[in-house]
Amino acid sequence: MTPHPPANPVDERAAIGQSGAGPQRVVVEVLVCGSPDRADDGAPSVAARMIGDHLSGDARVRIVGQLDIDDLLAVPxxxxxxxxxxxxxxxxxxxxxxxxxxxIGGQGRVRPRSSHALAFAExxxxAELIRGRPVWGRIVAIGAVEFGLGxxxxxxxxxxxxALIQAIRGAIEQVAGMVPIEERF
Amino acid sequence: MHDTDTLAESSGDLSVDIAGLTRVEGEGSLRLQVRNGVVEQAHLEIFEAPRYFERLVVGRTPDEVIDIVARICGICPVAYQMTAVHAFEHGLGIEIDPAVRALRRLLYCGEWIESHALHVYLLHLPDFLGYPSALEMAHDRRAAVEAGLALKRTGNRIVELIGGRAIHPVSVRVGGFSRSFRRTEIAALRQPLTAALEVALQTVDLVAGLDTPQFERDGRLVALRHPSEYPMNEGRIVSSDGLDLAATDWRSEFSEQQVAWSNALQARGRDGRPYLLGPAARITLAGDRLHPMAAAALARTGLAAEIAVNPYRSIVARAVELVDATAEALDLIEAYEPPHEPAARWRPGPCSAAWATEAPRGLIFHAYELDDQGLVARAQIVPPTSQNQAAIEADLAAFAPRVLDLPQREATLRIEQLIRSYDPCISCATHFLDLTVENVG
Structure with missing residues (x-):
């Protein structure tokens, strides 16, 4: 069912950035990167398994392995x-x-590994350029040291x-209320 | 030293480090040793670890090996799977259904399309058009980037359908595939491939018109050559200086060596000479086997001779191969008949197995010894990048003097552009590289 547009967009905008529950929350796609059989590269997959049954109803996990532009274009x-x-x-x-x-800005020192041939920022x-709108969300990264297969x-x-699981949960709560109203419908 | 200083202005010895970052499929950096304006050494430092895989597959069955070696590379897993499966089938004397052979070639076409589209449009083209990245380029040339992404998506779609998933496919089995494919499934690829072929043809025109630095190398080229097809799954190993040997006999002419600055073994001819693999070598040594549409596209460029000697023209070779792979994929779809069985029956047993195929980046060689239980006792996996490494270093040493008089930033860009011309797996890293100049004198 298509949701009705908000009766008063100005009032609803006040909720942006808040982490409250209720009708203003949006679907959150958790994109899990990395290869589960490559040591620390598998940490996101391990976290996804541990957290999987305890996600809030508006969050869903998608295993992407290598983060591709198409993975972000598939975000509704x-x-x-x-x-x-x-x-x-x-x-x-x-x-x-x-x-x-x-x-993209000042955190260039942190380099997520799974965008592969292209830099994460690229x-x-x-994806944002092709979508014609920003990708709203956050990245939770864990410092890795071992990447050997097996x-x-x-x-x-x-x-x-x-700490990783806690950060993922926190990020979900945070982004659930951060998408501007005009992006939601 | 500042970005605007030239390398030649620096006094004494210089160590020019283009430091890389960690990447699973490609960790590397470049170190140039310059003494009084003369490039004495060029070391391409690669931190890949294929040796671990050679140990990891010991004690495994051939089918397990096929799944394991797919994990070596996220861009060209099919190349590793195809080389291993052909080696086992040849060693064990397994006859495969012609329909299986066609499906495997279609799968390989998918990987070539995906890999070449990524490299041409998102990694290499920005260099030629003066952009620091594909993102910067996309602001001005969005249509080009979207065309590249559409091509890449088409390649991924083929691999996903036949391989079971787009990255690290899982369907390839000794004797065939883990399942059959209906005609309607394969036919679903026709529409995106038809569109992709059109884009691929436009790509040739686009890259053939690029302003390219003049640089000629005089080195040995090596590729597979097949009696009737453009080389992919099969062929004999040939070279620009007359070599001609069976794909199983790579070790009779080439060998791997340990070098202090790289985790990857470097392969050279047994006479010590470096050699270059990849699209330019294939076009040069097997261009007469291109699909007619690709051959016509190459002829239109008038660049066949230059592709053989100027590494920067490899982008044209890659674009021509995009046409070849999309056109052939369409032909394979039109002619597709499902195999009688998904996979031929076979019995495990002892054998020596070896094969070479053509990965997007060049010839890849595998050799296995299977014990009495049919388990791997020994393995050798020789990826293209470790074979190209010595040739890249030689070319960089020859090229670097041309940029010593340029400002450091521009010199770095020129060197990176040349490195990207070879499409090494470390292209992952080269987009992130920072140049640091350390005065070691």
Whole structure:
């Protein structure tokens, strides 16, 4: 069923950026990057499994492996994203939660690994250009150290899994209310 | 040293580091050693770890190996799967259904389309048009970027259908595939491929008109050559200086060596000479086997001779191969008949298995020894980038003196552009590279 447009968009805009529940929340796609059989690169997949049954009703997990422009183009209008990836440029096991725009701007030191041939900022920027609208959301990254095939999580990354899960949940709550009203319908 | 200083203005010895970042399929950096304006050494430092895979497959069945080697690369997993599956089938004497052979060639076409479209439009074209990235280019040339993405999507769609998923496909099995494909499934690819062929033809025209730096290399080219097809799954190993040997016999002419600055073994001819693989080598050594539409497109460019010697023209070779792969994929779809069985029956057993195929980046060679239980006892996996590494270093050493008088920033861009011409797996990293100049004198 197509939702009715808001009766008073001005009033509804006041909710942008708030993390409250209720009708103003939007669908949140959790894009899980990385390869589960490549040591710390699999941390997002491990977190997704652990968190999977306990997501709020407006969040859904999508395993993307390598983050592609098409993965972002597939995010429906009006939805927000939380991208979860292993990254270099962080201390091993360090968990950061950044707005997506933060990686284009001043957070260049953090390099999510799963956009592969293109830099993360390029993937995001190209997706936004083609969509013709911003991708609303955040990225939760964990500092990784081991990427060898067949290896398990490194000790610092394994120890940081609770923090990663907490950060994902926090990011979902945060982005659920951040999509502007005009983007939602 | 500042960005506006030239390398030649610096006194004494210089170590020019183009430092890379960590990437699973391609970690690398470039180190140029310059002494008094003369390039003494060019080291392409690659941190890939294919050796681990050679150990990981020991004790595994052939079918397990096919799934494992697909994990070596996120861009060209099909190349690893195809090389392994052909090696096992040849070693075990397994005859495959011609329809399976056609499906595998279609799968490989998908990977070529996806990989070449990514490289031509998103990695290499911005260099020629003066943009620092595809994103910057997209602001002015959105249509070009969207065309490239559409091509890439078409390649991914083929791999996803036949391989089971777009990245690290899972359907390839010794003797065939894990399932059959109906005509209607395959026919669904016709429409996107028809559109892709049109874009591919336009791509040739676009890149043939690019202003290209003048640089000629005089090195050995190596590729597969097939009696009747453009080389992909099969063929004999040939070279620009007359080599001609069976795909199983790579080791009789080439060998791998350890070098101190790279985790990847470097392959050279047994006489120590480097050699270059990839689209330019294929066009040069097997251009007469191109699909007629691709051959016509190449002829229109008038660049066949230059492709053989100027690495920057590899973008034209790649575009011609985009036409070849899309046109052939369409032909394969039109002629498709489902195989009688998804896979031929076979029995595990001992054998020596070896094969070479043509990955988007060039010839890839695998060799396996299977023990009495049919499990892998020994493996050798030689990817294209480790074979190209020595030739790239030689070319960089020859090219670098031309940029020593340029401002550092421009010199770095020129060098990066040349590196990207070879489409090494480290192209992942080259878009992120920062040039640092360390005075070591």
């Amino acid at each position: 209008a009006g939805a927000a994203v939380v991208i979860v990836d292993a990254a270099t440029g962080l201390r091993p096991g360090q968990v950061v939660d950044l707005p997506l725009t933060g990686l 993937v995001l920027g190209l 290896a398990g999580l490194s000790r610092p990354v394994a120890a940081a899994m609770p």
